[in-house]
Amino acid sequence: xxxxxxxxxxxxxxxxxxxxxxxxxxxxxxxxxxxxxxxxxxxxxxxxxxxxxxxxxxxxxxxxxxxxxxxxxxxxxxxxxxxxxxxxxxxxxxxxxxxxxxxxxxxxxxxxxxxxxxxxxxxxxxxxxxxxxxxxxxxxxxxxxxxxxxxxxxxxxxxxxxxxxxxxxxxxxxxxxxxxxxxxxxxxxxxxxxxxxxxxxxxxxxxxxxxxxxxx
Amino acid sequence: xxxxxxxxxxxxxxxxxxxxxxxxxxxxxxxxxxxxxxxxxxxxxxxxxxxxxxxxxxxxxxxxxxxxxxxxxxxxxxxxxxxxxxxxxxxxxxxxxxxxxxxxxxxxxxxxxxxxxxxxxxxxxxxxxxxxxxxxxxxxxxxxxxxxxxxxxxxxxxxxxxxxxxxxxxxxxxxxxxxxxxxxxxxxxxxxxxxxxxxxxxxxxxxxxxxxxxxx
DNA sequence: GCCCAGAATGAATATCTATTCATTGCGAAC
DNA sequence: GTTCGCAATGAATAGATATTCATTCTGGGC
Numbered sequence: 252x253x254x255x256x257x258x259x260x261x262x263x264x265x266x267x268x269x270x271x272x273x274x275x276x277x278x279x280x281x282x283x284x285x286x287x288x289x290x291x292x293x294x295x296x297x298x299x300x301x302x303x304x305x306x307x308x309x310x311x312x313x314x315x316x317x318x319x320x321x322x323x324x325x326x327x328x329x330x331x332x333x334x335x336x337x338x339x340x341x342x343x344x345x346x347x348x349x350x351x352x353x354x355x356x357x358x359x360x361x362x363x364x365x366x367x368x369x370x371x372x373x374x375x376x377x378x379x380x381x382x383x384x385x386x387x388x389x390x391x392x393x394x395x396x397x398x399x400x401x402x403x404x405x406x407x408x409x410x411x412x413x414x415x416x417x418x419x420x421x422x423x424x425x426x427x428x429x430x431x432x433x434x435x436x437x438x439x440x441x442x443x444x445x446x447x448x449x450x451x452x453x454x455x456x457x458x459x460x461x462x463x464x465x466x467x
Numbered sequence: 468x469x470x471x472x473x474x475x476x477x478x479x480x481x482x483x484x485x486x487x488x489x490x491x492x493x494x495x496x497x498x499x500x501x502x503x504x505x506x507x508x509x510x511x512x513x514x515x516x517x518x519x520x521x522x523x524x525x526x527x528x529x530x531x532x533x534x535x536x537x538x539x540x541x542x543x544x545x546x547x548x549x550x551x552x553x554x555x556x557x558x559x560x561x562x563x564x565x566x567x568x569x570x571x572x573x574x575x576x577x578x579x580x581x582x583x584x585x586x587x588x589x590x591x592x593x594x595x596x597x598x599x600x601x602x603x604x605x606x607x608x609x610x611x612x613x614x615x616x617x618x619x620x621x622x623x624x625x626x627x628x629x630x631x632x633x634x635x636x637x638x639x640x641x642x643x644x645x646x647x648x649x650x651x652x653x654x655x656x657x658x659x660x661x662x663x664x665x666x667x668x669x670x671x672x673x674x675x676x677x678x679x680x681x682x683x
Numbered sequence: 684g685c686c687c688a689g690a691a692t693g694a695a696t697a698t699c700t701a702t703t704c705a706t707t708g709c710g711a712a713c
Numbered sequence: 714g715t716t717c718g719c720a721a722t723g724a725a726t727a728g729a730t731a732t733t734c735a736t737t738c739t740g741g742g743c
Contacts, residue, residue, distance in 0.1 A: 268691070268738085292508035296730075296731060296732090307693055308734085312690080312691075317731060371597050375594040378591040381506070382506040420663075420670050423651070430643075431645065431647035432643045434646050438607070451639050455671065459671075482722075483721085523701095523702095525720090525721065527702055528720075
């Protein structure tokens, strides 16, 4: 009997040692994928590690517990989103507040943000947040930061256009609208495309800012 | 030793035989409660039956499987909502389309609809819907019916006010706004009250229907 | 080429939980 | 009051699945 020799073809089976950070990201991505595939309540470590092409015990090795892996997955998604958001909100290269707000809309409905697996993760955790303090605080934290920056932006737009309106309501409405559209995008992408979603948002903005005009 | 005699005080422990329908509703309510308390992914039959004050095996007796109990719970919540919704949409006692739309808003943010446990159930299943065909179809069915009726109503309002606008966008925006506000209501009721949520909706309606005026 | 720290593995374990079913006892019918 | 069908019980079972850990193997250092 010939002893099995590992070839290049078989390289997927070859054990490899990689930096902790690479492995963590690899597992987080696999977790996101599984959440999108089977739902948060059906995710098992064995399914995750299998998807990552790694062994059973590795999730506990790098994350200590399943619960922690899930928390880190949520953090990963929210952190990435917040980073992009803050980049726009604190950006200084825009010609006007209106232009900045338009960029924000483009970002919020960009392919990267509305990627199916990310939406799935987002709402999976929202669905559990009420009853899980850890998720709750991660989401709330993210939301609070976002709301603050958006309020400032809305006020800037309002002033720029010479309006005199309650931007608190406008902001609450804007945020709710985005969340609702994301949910539609997740549940029935057939019915509502990203393009259509953006049109709905601009319709909202034209409504609350009568003098709004799309900048180039 | 005196043989334990069941007293009135002890009546909670007394075995009782009740109609199937009563038991089913009792279990569904307990399930809703547990979902709100611990999240869909952490709901166990033993926690549910305990909350219902019944024995371990009763859920399987009346629902065959845990999965089925969950499905029936989702159906219960959506059916109740749809009933109220259709009652308004097909109602004929309103003075105008505007008045009907106002009634709709009142309904959608009524205490009964926005009850914490119901919102929790709603979003718990939304979070899983993507990956579970059964949930998906229940939610999609409910959504489709709602969307159709609302589109008609929006068109009626638009005509009533003599506007010439694309009511498809208005409807999509309206639905998304409601969903987003519900999510806020669930996740941070401190920040957004039901009253404030309604004000946000009316602000939206004033925006898209320039001639809108609150009736009475 | 050899060594070895520690990354990775995966079989074994412990725990948790849905489901079953033999037994109990309620309450409607007579 | 007695009987009896079947609702209800809850202990036992079976099946998952998170976690552990003894063992294997990699790749950098010498």
